[in-house]
Amino acid sequence: xxxxxxxxxxxxxxxxxxxxxxxxxxxxxxxxxxxxxxxxxxxxxxxxxxxxxxxxxxxxxxxxxxxxxxxxxxxxxxxxxxxxxxxxxxxxxxxxxxxxxxxxxxxxxxxxxxxxxxxxxxxxxxxxxxxxxxxxxxxxxxxxxxxxxxxxxxxxxxxxxxxxxxxxxxxxxxxxxxxxxxxxxxxxxxxxxxxxxxxxxxxxxxxxxxxxxxxxxxxxxxxxxxxxxxxxxxxxxxxxxxxxxxxxxxxxx
Amino acid sequence: xxxxxxxxxxxxxxxxxxxxxxxxxxxxxxxxxxxxxxxxxxxxxxxxxxxxxxxxxxxxxxxxxxxxxxxxxxxxxxxxxxxxxxxxxxxxxxxxxxxxxxxxxxxxxxxxxxxxxxxxxxxxxxxxxxxxxxxxxxxxxxxxxxxxxxxxxxxxxxxxxxxxxxxxxxxxxxxxxxxxxxxxxxxxxxxxxxxxxxxxxxxxxxxxxxxxxxxxxxxxxxxxxxxxxxxxxxxxxxxxxxxxxx
Numbered sequence: 001x002x003x004x005x006x007x008x009x010x011x012x013x014x015x016x017x018x019x020x021x022x023x024x025x026x027x028x029x030x031x032x033x034x035x036x037x038x039x040x041x042x043x044x045x046x047x048x049x050x051x052x053x054x055x056x057x058x059x060x061x062x063x064x065x066x067x068x069x070x071x072x073x074x075x076x077x078x079x080x081x082x083x084x085x086x087x088x089x090x091x092x093x094x095x096x097x098x099x100x101x102x103x104x105x106x107x108x109x110x111x112x113x114x115x116x117x118x119x120x121x122x123x124x125x126x127x128x129x130x131x132x133x134x135x136x137x138x139x140x141x142x143x144x145x146x147x148x149x150x151x152x153x154x155x156x157x158x159x160x161x162x163x164x165x166x167x168x169x170x171x172x173x174x175x176x177x178x179x180x181x182x183x184x185x186x187x188x189x190x191x192x193x194x195x196x197x198x199x200x201x202x203x204x205x206x207x208x209x210x211x212x213x214x215x216x217x218x219x220x221x222x223x224x225x226x227x228x229x230x231x232x233x234x235x236x237x238x239x240x241x242x243x244x245x246x247x248x249x250x251x252x253x
Numbered sequence: 254x255x256x257x258x259x260x261x262x263x264x265x266x267x268x269x270x271x272x273x274x275x276x277x278x279x280x281x282x283x284x285x286x287x288x289x290x291x292x293x294x295x296x297x298x299x300x301x302x303x304x305x306x307x308x309x310x311x312x313x314x315x316x317x318x319x320x321x322x323x324x325x326x327x328x329x330x331x332x333x334x335x336x337x338x339x340x341x342x343x344x345x346x347x348x349x350x351x352x353x354x355x356x357x358x359x360x361x362x363x364x365x366x367x368x369x370x371x372x373x374x375x376x377x378x379x380x381x382x383x384x385x386x387x388x389x390x391x392x393x394x395x396x397x398x399x400x401x402x403x404x405x406x407x408x409x410x411x412x413x414x415x416x417x418x419x420x421x422x423x424x425x426x427x428x429x430x431x432x433x434x435x436x437x438x439x440x441x442x443x444x445x446x447x448x449x450x451x452x453x454x455x456x457x458x459x460x461x462x463x464x465x466x467x468x469x470x471x472x473x474x475x476x477x478x479x480x481x482x483x484x485x486x487x488x489x490x491x492x493x494x495x496x497x498x499x
Contacts, residue, residue: 026365034352107352119348122308123362123414124334 014132014210015202021126021133031134039100039135040142044149046095051150054087055079055157063165072166073176079158080177081185088151089189090237093196095150096143097229101204104135105225108208109218117209132209136201143197144190151190184248192240199236200229260319261286261418261450262307267316269302276302278474279316284467286417287448289441291455291465293485293496298471300454301345304420307452308342309333320418338366341416345423347407349395355382355406356391359413366414377413385409385439401432408439418450419443425457437463458497470496 059079066072108131111117120127159173204225211217263283269276276299284290292300305311306318309325317324320336328336349358356378363374382388385405390398398406404424411419421440425433437460444451455461461468461482468485470478470493478485478493485497 111350114346114351115344115348116350118305118310119342119344119350119410121310122337122340122342123366123410124337125362125365126330 010210011202011206014206015136015198017128018133018136018202018205021129022137024129026129028130028134031130032137035134035138036142038103039096039138040145043096043099043142043146046099047092047146047150048153050091050095051083051088051153052157054091055083055154055159056161057157058082058087058154059158059161063162075162076158076168076173076176077180080155081180083151083154083158084181084185085189086237088147088154089193089196090233092143092147092150093193093200093233093237094230096139096146096197097200097233098226100139101200101225101229102222104139104201104204105208105221105223106218108132108205109211109213109221110215112209112211113214113218128209132205135205136198139197139201140194141197143193143200147190147193182250184244184250188244188248192237192244195236195240196233199232203229203232260284261288261321262452263319264303264306265317265319267306267313267318269299269306269311269313276474277306277313277471280471280474280476281316282469282476282479283319284418284450284452286450287444289444289451289453289464289466291453291461291468292471293455293458293461293468294471295492295496296456299474300471301422303471304342304422304452304454307418307420308337308340338414339416340418340420341411341414343404343407343411343419343421343424345426347395347403349398349403349406349410351395353395354391355387355393355395355398355409358395358406359391359410362410362414381409381413384412386435400427401429401435404428404432404436405439408436412443415447416449418452421451421453421455423455424453425455425460430459433457433460434463440464461497468497 059075062075062078063072066074117127120130155177159170162168162173207221207225211221260283264281267280268278292303294300306313313326318326323336325336359378360374363369363377382391385408387405395403424436440451443449453464465482468482469476472492477490478488485493488494
């Protein structure tokens with residue numbers, strides 16, 4: 001148990017070092033742009049395809065239930081609330097933990113095993129600032145944007161599924177989708193994914209950067225990055241929902 | 254041993270352990286500017302650790318390490334950065350940054366540390382790549398380079414800041430005899446043309462004979478012999494004698 005607290009302390013210190021490193025020169029703009037493309041742009045196809053499929057499937061399930069109560073007009077509302085409040089943030093977090101978390105863990109641990117991190121240090125370059133800080137910042141900024149893409153592609157998938165069943169117009173679908181919305185339904189859950197992004201970046205970078213097990217550590221760091229990040233995202237989701245309800249009581253439906 | 258402050262690199266009674274395993278015990282030696290020192294020894298005797306101690310990638314438990322006039326064991330990051338700029342490090346597997354092209358691998362330290370203009374950086378990179386025989390390969394990724402080319406590329410990156418001290422960890426490992434001889438030629442040329450102090454960790458006795466003005470032999474973390482190749486061949490220490498016998 002004390003070992004868990006010890007590791008939690010080390011990860012926290014690692015994350016704190018990244019936050020303070022963000023404000024020290026040099027600002028590693030090139031590395032940041034490179035990581036933003038790697039983490040953000042390259043995750044887009046997966047995120048959009050997943051959102052679209054989830055939206056279509058969720059609508060089919062919801063329709064079969066609501067039709068019993070003659071409440072099919074609520075389908076767009078249920079769909080939008082489900083996606084913006086929970087499905088979008090959580091699924092995007094888990095998808096990115098799988099795709100990006102494993103990648104960061106594997107790349108950094110491979111760099112450690114092949115002495116690339118030693119080489120960076122020997123060139124008088126701060127390897128932590130060069131490798132870790134841009135990855136954490138890129139994860140933190142990319143997650144909310146990716147979440148929006150998943151939310152809207154989910155709505156699109158839901159609309160097409162609903163259109164196939166009821167020929168509901170797009171304008172009506174969108175107007176019903178947001179009829180019960182308050183602004184905090186939109187930005188609070190979306191911004192919470194920045195915390196997920198920070199968690200994925202910090203955990204994966206920590207496991208990759210601090211490994212010292214040679215090539216064997218590469219696979220282990222990749223796997224552990226996904227497992228630990230995913231577990232923490234689920235745990236944080238519960239805690240952050242409570243926090244959001246406390247700060248924005250109107251979003252507690 | 255010469256006065257440590259006049260040496261390019263000097264170890265004074267250096268010890269280093271990892272956990273319960275003592276890797277170096279009370280090791281002292283020095284290297285002067287323009288001198289080539291080869292460190293020989295069996296696997297796991299602390300040779301690569303010695304190089305990493307010189308660049309301060311790890312710290313010794315005891316003793317002092319001098320790089321020119323600086324005692325580096327207690328230096329802060331900014332001062333270490335200044336000292337590291339005097340050194341180039343050829344890693345065992347070259348340790349090229351595999352997400353960057355060969356050109357970017359060389360440009361990274363130049364743009365970060367020298368404040369040179371882009372034109373000047375391009376000029377220096379072309380010059381160094383020509384020197385190591387990779388002039389036409391600067392757009393290639395490290396994964397597209399053969400073992401020998403990677404070694405040359407690693408050497409090019411080590412030379413790009415014009416170091417006064419060049420450290421090479423197993424420069425001939427994994428290479429055929431002709432290619433390793435070519436790498437040795439490049440190291441010798443650097444030493445002779447620029448009076449660079451050369452510290453080479455190797456298992457290659459033939460290479461050590463060619464490169465080394467002096468040889469030190471490590472065994473079980475202790476320095477057991479220090480002298481010219483011929484002196485080591487006639488050393489009273491059986492392990493040292495055995496190590497330099499081809």
